[in-house]
Each structure stands twice: as C-alpha cells, then as structure tokens.
Amino acid sequence: MAIPLLTQPCIFPAARTPLALSLSIPPPSAPVPHPSASYSLSPFLFRLSLRPSDCQFVPADSGLDSATGSSFLGKWLNVPLSTVPLCSAVVDVAIQDYVADVASELIYQNKSQVSTEVLFVFPLGPHMAIYSFQACSEDAKVQAMLRDEAQQLHEATGRWEDLEYLQDQTHYPGEVFACFLGTLPPGRELVVTLHYVQELPRDPDGAAHFVLPSTLHPCTTHYAQNCLASKLPYSLLLTASLQSSRGVANVQANFALTPLIYTARDRSTAQVSLAGSPPGRDDLELLVYFGEPTAVSAVVEKGDPGAPPGSLLGDPMVLVMLAPSIPEAVPGQRLSGEFIFLLDTTFLEHAQDSLLFLLKSLPLGCYFNIYCYGESSVGIYPQSVEYTQDNLTEAMRRIPSTGSSLGDTNLLGTLRSIYNTSRPRGHTRQLFIFMAGSPPDKEAIVAEVCRHRNSHRCHSFCFSEDSAALAITLARETGGEATYISSGNSVFEVLKCLKQALKLAAEEVSLSWTLPCGLEVEVLGGTPQSIFQGQHSLLYAQIHGQAQDTTVAKGVMTLKYSLDGQDVSHTIEFPLCPQGDGRLAGHRLAARCLLKRLLPEAVSGSGDEPRRRAVEISLASGIICPFTSYAGVRTSQRVAWYRGPLALLPPRQSLIPCQTIELRGSIMSSSCRHKAIWVPHRWLTAVCASWLALRRLTHGIAHLSQQGACSKACKPPPPPISSLKHVNHLEFVLWSQDTVFWPAKSIAECQELVALQNVDGSWALSSGLASVLEVDEAEIKGKMPAEVLEPSIWATVLAVTWLNRNGKCYQDLCGLLEAKAVTWLCSRAVSQLDKCLEAANTLLGSTVEPSVFRL
Numbered sequence: 001m002a003i004p005l006l007t008q009p010c011i012f013p014a015a016r017t018p019l020a021l022s023l024s025i026p027p028p029s030a031p032v033p034h035p036s037a038s039y040s041l042s043p044f045l046f047r048l049s050l051r052p053s054d055c056q057f058v059p060a061d062s063g064l065d066s067a068t069g070s071s072f073l074g075k076w077l078n079v080p081l082s083t084v085p086l087c088s089a090v091v092d093v094a095i096q097d098y099v100a101d102v103a104s105e106l107i108y109q110n111k112s113q114v115s116t117e118v119l120f121v122f123p124l125g126p127h128m129a130i131y132s133f134q135a136c137s138e139d140a141k142v143q144a145m146l147r148d149e150a151q152q153l154h155e156a157t158g159r160w161e162d163l164e165y166l167q168d169q170t171h172y173p174g175e176v177f178a179c180f181l182g183t184l185p186p187g188r189e190l191v192v193t194l195h196y197v198q199e200l201p202r203d204p205d206g207a208a209h210f211v212l213p214s215t216l217h218p219c220t221t222h223y224a225q226n227c228l229a230s231k232l233p234y235s236l237l238l239t240a241s242l243q244s245s246r247g248v249a250n251v252q253a254n255f256a257l258t259p260l261i262y263t264a265r266d267r268s269t270a271q272v273s274l275a276g277s278p279p280g281r282d283d284l285e286l287l288v289y290f291g292e293p294t295a296v297s298a299v300v301e302k303g304d305p306g307a308p309p310g311s312l313l314g315d316p317m318v319l320v321m322l323a324p325s326i327p328e329a330v331p332g333q334r335l336s337g338e339f340i341f342l343l344d345t346t347f348l349e350h351a352q353d354s355l356l357f358l359l360k361s362l363p364l365g366c367y368f369n370i371y372c373y374g375e376s377s378v379g380i381y382p383q384s385v386e387y388t389q390d391n392l393t394e395a396m397r398r399i400p401s402t403g404s405s406l407g408d409t410n411l412l413g414t415l416r417s418i419y420n421t422s423r424p425r426g427h428t429r430q431l432f433i434f435m436a437g438s439p440p441d442k443e444a445i446v447a448e449v450c451r452h453r454n455s456h457r458c459h460s461f462c463f464s465e466d467s468a469a470l471a472i473t474l475a476r477e478t479g480g481e482a483t484y485i486s487s488g489n490s491v492f493e494v495l496k497c498l499k500q501a502l503k504l505a506a507e508e509v510s511l512s513w514t515l516p517c518g519l520e521v522e523v524l525g526g527t528p529q530s531i532f533q534g535q536h537s538l539l540y541a542q543i544h545g546q547a548q549d550t551t552v553a554k555g556v557m558t559l560k561y562s563l564d565g566q567d568v569s570h571t572i573e574f575p576l577c578p579q580g581d582g583r584l585a586g587h588r589l590a591a592r593c594l595l596k597r598l599l600p601e602a603v604s605g606s607g608d609e610p611r612r613r614a615v616e617i618s619l620a621s622g623i624i625c626p627f628t629s630y631a632g633v634r635t636s637q638r639v640a641w642y643r644g645p646l647a648l649l650p651p652r653q654s655l656i657p658c659q660t661i662e663l664r665g666s667i668m669s670s671s672c673r674h675k676a677i678w679v680p681h682r683w684l685t686a687v688c689a690s691w692l693a694l695r696r697l698t699h700g701i702a703h704l705s706q707q708g709a710c711s712k713a714c715k716p717p718p719p720p721i722s723s724l725k726h727v728n729h730l731e732f733v734l735w736s737q738d739t740v741f742w743p744a745k746s747i748a749e750c751q752e753l754v755a756l757q758n759v760d761g762s763w764a765l766s767s768g769l770a771s772v773l774e775v776d777e778a779e780i781k782g783k784m785p786a787e788v789l790e791p792s793i794w795a796t797v798l799a800v801t802w803l804n805r806n807g808k809c810y811q812d813l814c815g816l817l818e819a820k821a822v823t824w825l826c827s828r829a830v831s832q833l834d835k836c837l838e839a840a841n842t843l844l845g846s847t848v849e850p851s852v853f854r855l
Helices: 070-076 161-169 345-350 352-361 389-398 411-419 442-451 465-478 490-501 585-603 609-621 690-697 744-756 767-773 777-782 791-805 808-844
Strands: 021-024 086-096 099-109 116-124 128-136 140-148 174-184 189-199 208-211 235-243 248-253 269-273 285-290 296-301 317-322 338-344 367-373 377-379 429-435 456-462 482-484 505-514 519-524 530-532 537-545 554-563 566-575 628-641 646-656 658-663 668-670 676-678
Touching (some): 086 208, 086 285, 086 585, 116 128, 128 174, 128 585, 140 609, 174 628, 189 585, 235 248, 235 285, 248 269, 296 566, 296 585, 317 585, 338 352, 338 411, 345 367, 352 389, 352 429, 352 490, 352 744, 352 808, 367 411, 377 411, 411 429, 429 465, 456 465, 490 808, 505 537, 519 585, 537 585, 585 609, 609 628, 744 767, 744 808, 767 777, 777 791, 791 808
Parallel strands (some): 021 140, 086 235, 338 367, 338 429, 429 456
Antiparallel strands (some): 021 128, 086 099, 099 189, 116 174, 128 189, 140 628, 174 658, 235 269, 248 285, 296 317, 505 554, 519 537, 554 566, 628 646, 628 658, 668 676
C-alpha cells in the first residue's frame, strides 16, 4: 500500500495562542460549541517533510498579519525556514498478526529566540487510520471531535481558502491530517501523542512487514546533515509487542534489536526493543514471522468491555489472513478467465492499437467480450463468449472504426449490464476500462463497482487528467491497476497490465466455520471470490452470541478454492479465547472495512439506514468516513491580576482548523512494480487514492438528503506514494520512469504482424506475412525445410525469429504473442524446430538462439 512521500517542509496558518490538542470521540450527545465561537485564520506558508508518514512542526514568521490574504503568500515561499526540532520520541508498536497499533509520544522544543507558529502534519497511508491525537502545551487545550456532518459543524471551521493555496503549491502529493497548534514561545515544549492503526503487508515468505514512519524517526529528512554524525540529535525509544496464536517464530530488522523475550509459555506473545542508536539515514523496518506460513490463519481479538454486547466494538473480532500458495503461470498455456473490454467511443481511435494487442495476446481457454459505451452502450456479444478464431474475427469486425461525437458516456449503464450477466463458471472476471473523460455520474459508478468489488477486478486506462481520478479509484477498490495512456506509451503500458492480469488465481474462494452452539460469525465486507498469485486478503469476521458450552475453546475454519481446475481445501483450528491488549486495532480496521461496504448503499439512495449506520460506526471507532468530519475546539485558560493572587478566568473556547486534506502535488510517485515514476503536474492534480477518492467522490451526494446539494467541493486527491520496500499487491502503476516510448515505425511493423496471428499462436504462410518480413513469398516457400509438412509451422518459426531478430522492442510488445506461438510449435513440431530455426536464421540474416523455442 502505498504511503505518500512529502518532501518539502511547510507552514500553515495557525492560531495565535499556544495550545494543546487532543483527539477523542465523544458520544453524540456531547455539547457542541456554537458556530459563532471566536475563530480566526492566518495566512500561511508551508513546508512538508521527505518521507512516508512524515509529520513536522513548522515555524512561520511571527510577523504575519492575520488580515493578510493568501495572495501575499508567494513572497514568503523562498524565505529559509527551519523546523521545530524533535527532542525525543517514544514509540510502542503492538503487532497482532497482520495489523498494528502504534502509540507514540513526541516532544518538540522551540530552540529559536523568537516565537513560532506551528502546524502538525501527518501524511496518511492508504491502510492507515488515526484514531487519537493530542498535543499539550502549558496554556491551552484543543479537542478535535469527530462529528456527523449533518450537524454542519464544518461550516464553522470552513474558512479553508488558504488551504487551496497550499494544496496547489506543494510539489508532493498525498493525504494528510493537519491541525494548527498556534504559537510556541522560545524555549517552550510541545508534547504530541499520536495513535494510529495500520494493516501490514504480508511478504512472500509470510512475514508481517512494519515500517516506522519517519515522523517518529525523522533523521532522513530535515536532520540529514546531523545524522551523518554518530549520535542522533534526539532520543528514540522503540518497543514492539508481538502476538499471534500461531506463535512468534522470529524477528528481523535493519537495525540492532534486543533479544526476543517471550511473555507466554506457548510463545504466542513476545517483546523486542531497539538496542542502541538506530541507523541515521534509513527507514526502520521490522519483519515478524509467525509459526509456519499457511494458506489461512486466524486470531481472535477481544472486544471493548465498555461497549454494548452485539456492537461492532463489543464483540470479539477474528482477523483472517488468506494467502493461498499459487504457482506462476506458464506463458502461452491455456488459462481460464473472463476478460471484458469497455471502450469509450468518444476516444475510440486512440484505443484501437492497444485493443488489437490485447485481444491477440489473450490465452486459449478464456472468455471475452467487448462493450463500446458512449451516449448508449453496445455489447459485441450479449454475454462473454469463448476465445476462438471465429469469435475474435467477428468481434474485430463489429468494433466501430471511428468514435462518436463528444457527449456524456453511459459507463454506469454498461457496468450494470455486465454485472447483470452471469460469468462463466470457473472463470475470474476482469474488466479493462478505457476512459477519455470524467462521467457526470462518477459517484454512482464508484458505488456500483464497490458493490461488486469481491467478484471482479478493474484495470483502468485513462487518456486524460479528467478521467484519472475515477480510473484509479476503480482499480484500487477492486485490486486492479490503473495506467495513464499517452500517445507514445499506450500499447506498452496496456500489455504490462495484461501480463499482471494473466496470473493464476484461486477461484471460487469460500470460507466455512464451525463454532460452538450459540455462536455465529459475520464476515465484514464479504469474502473475495478470487485471489491472484502474489496477492493476499485480510478479512475481518465478528463473532456474535454466547456459547452454550463454555468448555469448547476452539473454532474451526475451512478455506476452499479451485486452482487450475483442482479443488483445494485448508482447515485450521483457532482458539476462541480472545486475545489483545485492549487497543482494538483489529476492531478499528474492521470498522474501516465495514464503512467501505456501507458506502455504496449510503450513496445509492437506498434509505437513511446505511448512512445512519455509517455515522454510528465512525463515531464509535474514531475512524473518519465520508459522512463525518473533524471539528477542532480549542480551550485556553486565561489568567487575570486583581490586586492580589492570580485569578483564573473561565475557559475560553474557539474553533480551529483541524482536517484531513489532500495535497495535490506534481512530481514523484512509485508503483507496484517498485519503480519511481514521474507524473505531469496537471495530471497528478486529478489523481486520487482509493479511500480518499471514495470520500471525496461521494461527499456531495452524501448530503443530498439533508441539504439538497453538495456542501463541499469534491476534489480528487493525488495518488499515494510508497517506498519500494513495503508495497503490496493493491498498488497500481501510472507511468514508469523506465517506460520506453518505442518508435511509431516499430509499433506499426509489430501491429502488421500481430494482425496476422491466429488465436492459437500460429501464423499462416501468406503474402501478408512475406510483406512484413520483407522477403518474397516464393523465396519463403522455397526455403522451407523438407522435413516440414505444415506451412504454418514454417511461417510461425519465421515470425518468432523475426521478432527476436529485431531486439527488445518487439519482444516487449509481442512477448505474450510469442509465448503462445512457441507453445503451439512445441505441441506440433518440436522435432522439426532445429532445422526450421537454422533455415529461418539463414533466410532472415539473424542469429536467434534455440532457447527462444525452448530447445
């Protein structure tokens, strides 16, 4: 999952009074400050930090005038600015299987000679959620409360015009939690306590992979010069508590650790700590191994004793990891799957070349269909058909050669038509959506796709910045990929995506449970119907009820799926005795998962109950959702002098800016392929991460029933960014830095050859093939080895030899096609390939090796 990289320090508007801030989730009945409470917003400068999940305190020029508008901010952007230095960090990490709860205490001190205005900024990863935040100084207290937006508290704190300036000016994208902390006098300290939960990536060897945010170890950012010395300019105390019903087997790290101490006889719990000083210029990474890696694992987390029985937080939660062992697919072999291509007819001519390579590269054994959507939607076939030569030829004939006039596109209707058709049994459904613009009903499109997220994957190709936000949202929510298509990289990027889509998958995935009488289980968010090679799925299942026989201490769970036509089953026992330290990491992440499931229902107009339920879960768990928002309430103590001892006046309350916002950014990102990419500024401003995109895209429609119109601008954020060391399967590719833009002539030559290939991978000996090879047809027939009895074998060997003679360009474009061809040759004429290759090299003047033909 990708985490935003923020690389420039920043300054935001801040209140003029030193303050403390704490985040808690009061009950809905708690009193709400009146919107007319005192509130002011200063102009701001900003600097952001360099690493994932980095947060900084940033001082502003103390001479800023609160009446100065954002139009004057530019003159301060080039003023050298320093951060408020970190003095110490105490971090306590609780890792339970593949979820983590992180509690940290950070102490900052203003060591300058002047007062400084400060802002706390914490970049959020896509699998991370803050549930508690507190900053303490000597003079004031601010509470950031999560509230139902129907109360319209956001209007009282809605003076965020200056943040528009910040969002546009920063070069680095990402979602951040930002809160103004006021003025910090010289020598004064701020003590920040931050709590968040996070899903951890699962490495291929089964390890849970935790990376300490550089907020808590900022040496890689503004401390870089000091970190070259042997001693850090701040102290860091890091402790990790580890827990798993499978037992804690081992811990590895890129820094020195204390010996692993087991705190339970069965080795189900353990502790480890940082030993000495950490490395100065590296992210701190921890790998935790639990027992023997299995296809399915489960751990039960106890609920909150103070929550009502039967509620989300009150009942035990089962954290289920599904990670079936799936081998790599053999290129060119038969492969099941349903591949459906959706073409925006307003931009059809730009997708034609890519579509040709896609269709020709599909494997035998699959099903396919093509939909052309514009103002209306047209399917080539009523439902998907088997991938045969006749069906493909007919489909290519029926695709329009020119696009329709510009206008609204009926993507929503097309998706509904597809979802209403049954998929072939045993074939995992994958959609390839080509988008040219942003549909007007994108909120409904997102809701429709999310409703079916467990039954398919979406791979999205966007041709413009208008469609980028929606494209990435659809891909992220279904575990697919999103790719930006330009005139020079379209075929190459589309084929890279198809290679990912052709991985083997565990299909028809199901879970069954055996629990003591009186107990029942509910899987929140549902179970995915398929899991692809290299992927895993973390599920949350809640146990309800009361066991009639308390002596039965174990439950049984069975995972079933089909792999390459074979039925596979894995059964495990897991202890029903709830574990956990009461921090409820699994419950909070389960709330986040359940909020995603409720979102499509809440925005589709299916009554008020889904929205009410979403607000209830959000307020109870502390996890923000599209129907709740933060409201910051600052309480400052005032002291007066009355000719005698000091008198404490009644506290004064005011509202302050405290919000989750997205920085639009412009430059760096990375992808699931572990490569840095460069993204044009104008396009990146339109890109959005999945969860935040759902929040923004559905924000307006969420208020229609209360207000009749969108009360906030629905602006999509930029993509999240990750270091290459902790990226998981849900990531997507946009535009790789190493993407090669092949010459148009090379693509055109390949296209001519590709158009002649049959679906089984073979080529016919024809004048068209001779034209591509630039050899006379009669000479080709005359040079055919005598041992070859079938001309198509000779023609196919020539085509493959020609592709390899022309270097990496053609191999990249036609790798899947070549694999099919070689598979076909090996099944037909393996004994003739030596002679054919020798003759082909002589005819074409090449030196292709026999290994190309698996000889």
